[in-house]
Amino acid sequence: MAGRATVRWLVRLTPVLGCTVDDLLKVPLSLDVWEREAGSVVAAASEQTIAELERRRIAGVERLRTIADLESDAPSSDRLDGQPEGR
Numbered sequence: 038m039a040g041r042a043t044v045r046w047l048v049r050l051t052p053v054l055g056c057t058v059d060d061l062l063k064v065p066l067s068l069d070v071w072e073r074e075a076g077s078v079v080a081a082a083s084e085q086t087i088a089e090l091e092r093r094r095i096a097g098v099e100r101l102r103t104i105a106d107l108e109s110d111a112p113s114s115d116r117l118d119g120q121p122e123g124r
Contacts (some may be wrong), residue, residue: 044084045104051077051097061096 047081050068052061058078063079066089069081081104090096 046084046087047071047079047101047104047107048082048087049077049079049099049101051099052092052100053094056095057113063096064090066090 040048050061052058058073058076061078062068062073067083068078068086070078071081072079079101087098087100092099
């Protein structure tokens with residue numbers, strides 16, 4: 038897998054029945070939480086992290102957009118990585 042770019046997604050995660058958002062946030066996976074809602078979490082996550090969430094049936098996953106798509110739509114001053122456009 039070395040050398041392949043990792044796709045990162047903006048996702049909405051909904052805990053499975055019987056679990057809460059708090060339970061989901063305690064799982065030791067790499068999630069960059071953007072927004073916590075009453076019944077879900079919006080976060081950035083790699084394809085590998087999403088696959089693990091789905092495999093373990095921890096949460097329902099709704100892929101919203103790739104981070105690359107978000108960055109390409111953002112004006113240069115609003116880029117998510119803080120780098121000027123063209124770098």
